[in-house]
Amino acid sequence: MTGSIVTLGEVMALFLTADARPLGMATDFRLDVAGAEATVAIGLARLGHHAVYLGRLGDDPLGAQIVRTMRGHGVDVTGLQLVPDGPTGLLVRDAPVDRPISVRYYRSGSAAGTVCPDDIPPPLVESAALVHLTGITSALSDSAHATVLHVLRLAREAGVLVSFDPNVRLTLAPPTRWRAIFEEVVPWCDIVLTGADDARVVTDGDPAAWFLDRGAKTVVVKDGAKGAYETDGTTVTQAPARQAVVVDPVGAGDAFAAGWLGGWLRGLPPEQRLREACVVAALAIGAPGDIAGLPDDRVVQAVLAGEGDVTR
């Protein structure tokens, strides 16, 4: 429907607790798929866009499940490789009620971190409407960071716009490393979508200003239940979060990104794309895991139109 979006990173098998028991007390788990870029890609595919996912996975049953899930949702995974060099990364997590969430990653030595510039088919990047990257990929390994830089260069040369979400994970690297990554990557980016918390790694001042100063043309700041705003340095557009009962807050920011980028690709003005992004995020946090709640466009439009709860 619109040009394609290319993204890249580590998508993992998620073992999610199946009830409200916290991780230290849980016995039943459900397998799901997780990863910031994969959530954005699946979110965009569900909304009807052509999303391309690049990178590596272990050539094992969990890797096969992930490929099946992404391809099932319509993500183009022809450039995603199953390699024997390491296992598919994995995380274990709970989603308790009113209690800090516990997450443990098993991604050290995983296949995803072995991604390298040669894995990237240049035409896929060059023909895209947008490339979306996150800080996580740079923090995975040196070769993953090199791959990010390689993609940035390909995109710039081909005049393809780039969006970036810091997506800070302090278990992967210390704040200094994150700051270094941002200083290196942001100048290549046109759009930055950042969580208000993540932005605090670089500044306690105005987060938008920090990214605009380094070259971003549009900065979107997501701020949980408070909603989000975007700015091009001149105008600020604000949107309240959509009222929601939270089943599983993880992935809200990536769902929001999918909604926002989808709106941006369709040429919606700031107010509308922020509103759609808030709807997508609110629907995402009403279901367990990062993926199950991602809506298709029909559901988004029904919610925006305030349609009744049941059609029958």
Next chain:
Amino acid sequence: MTGSIVTLGEVMALFLTADARPLGMATDFRLDVAGAEATVAIGLARLGHHAVYLGRLGDDPLGAQIVRTMRGHGVDVTGLQLVPDGPTGLLVRDAPVDRPISVRYYRSGSAAGTVCPDDIPPPLVESAALVHLTGITSALSDSAHATVLHVLRLAREAGVLVSFDPNVRLTLAPPTRWRAIFEEVVPWCDIVLTGADDARVVTDGDPAAWFLDRGAKTVVVKDGAKGAYETDGTTVTQAPARQAVVVDPVGAGDAFAAGWLGGWLRGLPPEQRLREACVVAALAIGAPGDIAGLPDDRVVQAVLAGEGDVTR
């Protein structure tokens, strides 16, 4: 305890999602029983009334389960027939959090629609204290509609009062057909219980007036979280909804009807029967499916008395 209530319609097997995942993402389902009139019948039986359910089901394992469930709850199913003419109707549905509900019906060609006037044992109707009907049955098929008219005639001849709930299902028929049904049926009815939304199919004005104009003596208007009111054209009695956390809103109106009709059968004044109806409805939406939350009278009275949460 009071005279019997006779009802009639299509009761179906409900495949309900087992967690908060929306229908398009769900893998686990729980079998339940659904159908507006069946919910009213079971609701009344649980409250201690003698409810009689007429109609047809497929002579198959799902039909057998439905009979077992209804009979188990004490509904008199001696007049409900298992026939080989078609399968038991079925619906598939989710109950997601903060998201429009998806329902799909598999009732075309089902056994229930083959019901005909000869299926109705006249004495069961003639000896009843009340006959309860809905618009759905008329919309199922010509022979089902003929059966409704037949029952209305039997009731009128025997001086048995009739209550009616429009229960509009736009997947069964277009608005014009629904209006035609109401114009034909309402003049035979004493009591109308209608959802405020359903009433909008016939009028954007005062819903009670529309039904009173066509002969109803008492009209009860249910309005979701806003509560309900009833009127005989002279006095209007209002009741707020009972504060509730919504687990599954479907069936609220039928649970309300069971509560209201139960109170009416026991001779409660308007204020009290509305209050009991709101309690029954609030309890019903606190459990998954249409049936599991329907309370017995002991629970209703405990809730009305504001008894503590745990007795031990």
Next chain:
Amino acid sequence: MTGSIVTLGEVMALFLTADARPLGMATDFRLDVAGAEATVAIGLARLGHHAVYLGRLGDDPLGAQIVRTMRGHGVDVTGLQLVPDGPTGLLVRDAPVDRPISVRYYRSGSAAGTVCPDDIPPPLVESAALVHLTGITSALSDSAHATVLHVLRLAREAGVLVSFDPNVRLTLAPPTRWRAIFEEVVPWCDIVLTGADDARVVTDGDPAAWFLDRGAKTVVVKDGAKGAYETDGTTVTQAPARQAVVVDPVGAGDAFAAGWLGGWLRGLPPEQRLREACVVAALAIGAPGDIAGLPDDRVVQAVLAGEGDVTR
């Protein structure tokens, strides 16, 4: 790896009991995908072949799930259409231990039966290595049967080989109709794979002879726990079934067909393709549903090589 296989038919949502309770007593169900041709297509895709699935599904959440599952397994569904003309077909089934299986279909009026010759993109058929069809599709509706004949003509004109499995379903049509279908369809087919029971609809004598007489070049007869044999009218090659604990026998024949056709596409001699087919079938019946047990080639080869149970 080899040329593509094109198939066509009705793929349905399967509500499968989640434990050993028979359908009339079950409460927990798991959603799966079922349909003879879809099982063959997924089975081939899992084995590494390019399988193309044509036809129609309802434009609804269950249809979306089916597309996601098939696409996830790598089946090419670009020619499978989601249409608003009817719901996605559905079946409800148990898999009890030592007890007849109960199946109920909800496919009357479903979207799949509205398939018509215009739905078939000629190039997909003409470029195929093989077209696989079953009797079920012809039994669905007149337009589905017309579509089958259309595909047969396209294949013959393009010199594409055709395989056919009678797959008799007596709930869809009486034996006379099945016989009529076979008389009309078999002359267009090169390969017939038939269950020994299904063959009895046309003859109590030698099933292979019946099909060979009508033009088939190769006939494969599947006979449950007894195994299978194939013949070209001259040589008969036999293979014993692989010893197996049966978890869910449904779909064994379609899994076998996937295994056999996969071997045939790779040019394996009769003895080897029969042996692989028996392995694929035995693995399929060791898991619930028609799909979950379908192996990839690695598992097939490990089983054939008699590798130990656990590699670690």
Next chain:
Amino acid sequence: MTGSIVTLGEVMALFLTADARPLGMATDFRLDVAGAEATVAIGLARLGHHAVYLGRLGDDPLGAQIVRTMRGHGVDVTGLQLVPDGPTGLLVRDAPVDRPISVRYYRSGSAAGTVCPDDIPPPLVESAALVHLTGITSALSDSAHATVLHVLRLAREAGVLVSFDPNVRLTLAPPTRWRAIFEEVVPWCDIVLTGADDARVVTDGDPAAWFLDRGAKTVVVKDGAKGAYETDGTTVTQAPARQAVVVDPVGAGDAFAAGWLGGWLRGLPPEQRLREACVVAALAIGAPGDIAGLPDDRVVQAVLAGEGDVTR
């Protein structure tokens, strides 16, 4: 279809482990209904007979569930009372693979044991075709034993035949007590169905002789996987067990009794009623719990006719 069968005893809530973990390691349980006489009553009702169940249950949610289950299956529970004198009895049990089963009863002080002769409506007994009793009821309490004797007297006076199953439970009483019960009760009984093991409480010799000596006219001896035989003292008729994969062996004897008594009520000759009884028992042990596997007559006849596994 035939005259009614009246039975009496303690029916309990069964908490059954939901997977193969033994009781000492299990965390998930499924609620079911258990009790030797209730299994016979439900078994007969499922086979199409009019079964009447008498006795007492606690007036509590578990008692309500049991009534619902029995009534749902068509058992006449109009004479079963919910009383406030004690809780509904309960048992906790596993069904592990190849391992001794663990059962724990919580029936001391339960409502069922307070049953007394006045609870028995004489007409229900006097109009029956058969009264079925077990040793368990006599072992529950003095008043329960008095009720058994009362029913025996009512039956004899009305010329109603009596069947009896020792059903020894050594957790309820020591062997001497069981022997005393049998010496007192058997002379009132026409038919004795006994497990071979249970019979060993009274004799290591020929079990049939022991019961025939005390007045039984027909003795049926059930012997697990070896099958069963019956004798009237003159002729012995034997039947092998039906080959079966055992999912849960508990309740086999009661299922067998339902099958045998059903056949007896329909006037089947010994060979046929034994064969039906073996089929009913084999189907019962193929499903978890005592009740879920009990077949209706259609399934029994399909199995006897050796019909294929799937009809579709």
Next chain:
Amino acid sequence: MTGSIVTLGEVMALFLTADARPLGMATDFRLDVAGAEATVAIGLARLGHHAVYLGRLGDDPLGAQIVRTMRGHGVDVTGLQLVPDGPTGLLVRDAPVDRPISVRYYRSGSAAGTVCPDDIPPPLVESAALVHLTGITSALSDSAHATVLHVLRLAREAGVLVSFDPNVRLTLAPPTRWRAIFEEVVPWCDIVLTGADDARVVTDGDPAAWFLDRGAKTVVVKDGAKGAYETDGTTVTQAPARQAVVVDPVGAGDAFAAGWLGGWLRGLPPEQRLREACVVAALAIGAPGDIAGLPDDRVVQAVLAGEGDVTR
């Protein structure tokens, strides 16, 4: 980390409904551990204290599971005996949404009530920092009450402080008996933690005064969603409840007690120990059952510090 806490009572197997269906409609249950003193002991052990649990359990699989759970959480169960004199007590309960909770106990004749003074190893009591008792144990049986008095005497002689929670259970004894217990026990106690409701059994006036008058030095009054306060007769310190979504309110008071006693043992001032107690209680009611939500100290401190929801 601090001196040990000794407690005593009946710990039971809890069969808890696995979803929002009320007890009378539930089919799936999860086994857990329950008992006021056991919750306090496990709560303290999870917070890092040395908790000693005394008493009796049945020598059966449920008793073994309970021992395993308590020992697993670090409770010292060397003084807890598995005896053949009766079964392990059991309760069945639901945790419905917005509806009165149903609890049924199966503890009559259970092993726990046979506890006697000789079961208490004096050194365990004499070396403790605190003994914690509840009214329940006294209400179980005469010998259990004698054991309570024996422990009180041992504690007083050794100068060990005693805390007491009335924990009224009206199914165990009538109000008069509870009052008698309190009159006898409270004079031996230093600290009383009481639910506001429980206190109403003895006074409708100021609950703290009633207990202070009988010798308590510190009285803590827990008042559900309103929070709690404590007083030594001079100063009153108040704490609001922590805002919480209630998943299962049962056990809140015992979780609070664990938190409060843990703070007291660590020498925290009233305001801080009340605040920690409210956090522990709020976390406990966010998970199903009495135990699963009990936090370790790390979680308590993270919540008090207002740390973000996910660390990653």
Next chain:
Amino acid sequence: MTGSIVTLGEVMALFLTADARPLGMATDFRLDVAGAEATVAIGLARLGHHAVYLGRLGDDPLGAQIVRTMRGHGVDVTGLQLVPDGPTGLLVRDAPVDRPISVRYYRSGSAAGTVCPDDIPPPLVESAALVHLTGITSALSDSAHATVLHVLRLAREAGVLVSFDPNVRLTLAPPTRWRAIFEEVVPWCDIVLTGADDARVVTDGDPAAWFLDRGAKTVVVKDGAKGAYETDGTTVTQAPARQAVVVDPVGAGDAFAAGWLGGWLRGLPPEQRLREACVVAALAIGAPGDIAGLPDDRVVQAVLAGEGDVTR
């Protein structure tokens, strides 16, 4: 009851598929505990022995669950440390029917591999009746191997006997490394228990001879469904496997080892300890996971005595 057994190694969180779907198709998982030495330790503890487990775990929720499980079963974990140096190791596995099992380990960089000689409290080893080690620990890391050698020295100096199970895991190291480990370790060992397959890593000849040649006094060779034998170089004692339906074969060898070592500690002669070992192993493979089926001594004796299936 007997002297203590000390063991050492990596115990992991096991995510086990919850139904018969293979790993590549499974969505539901159950958390369990796995690890060869931990299974032996828990097996011995369940049989009533004092088992001591040494080593390291991550200081995280999965580590806490493992400690809770082991301590719950009565294993002495006072010497098992939770450290911040790495996560708790994890494995993901299925247990399909008639199909090769898939296992994936996530143990690289895990806390267990950081174990070092200083972690071993000498008195725990010196006071033991037996030290049990496996080849796995040596293959984890250099420091883990050093710890094994340290323990071997401590044991020899204190005159404590040592048993050893090769437990080859080819994902941890190549065959040459395993051979090197055995050459280094076996001379320190008195008892070797080896799977017949594992022994093939060192010899295709007589496995017992290979180990006896290197100093072992007793060699036990486990051979799956064929059973096991032991020899001291002079006498060979053989035992058939106990007939069993296999639910999950993994852990059979470790369960066997627990049974054999338990018998050896109690001074049973070869024939009897082999027979007990086969019973323990057969019970273990009848339940999912490595731990759930491990019996206590009562169950072992009941099975050996051929006691009936249900006691009630």
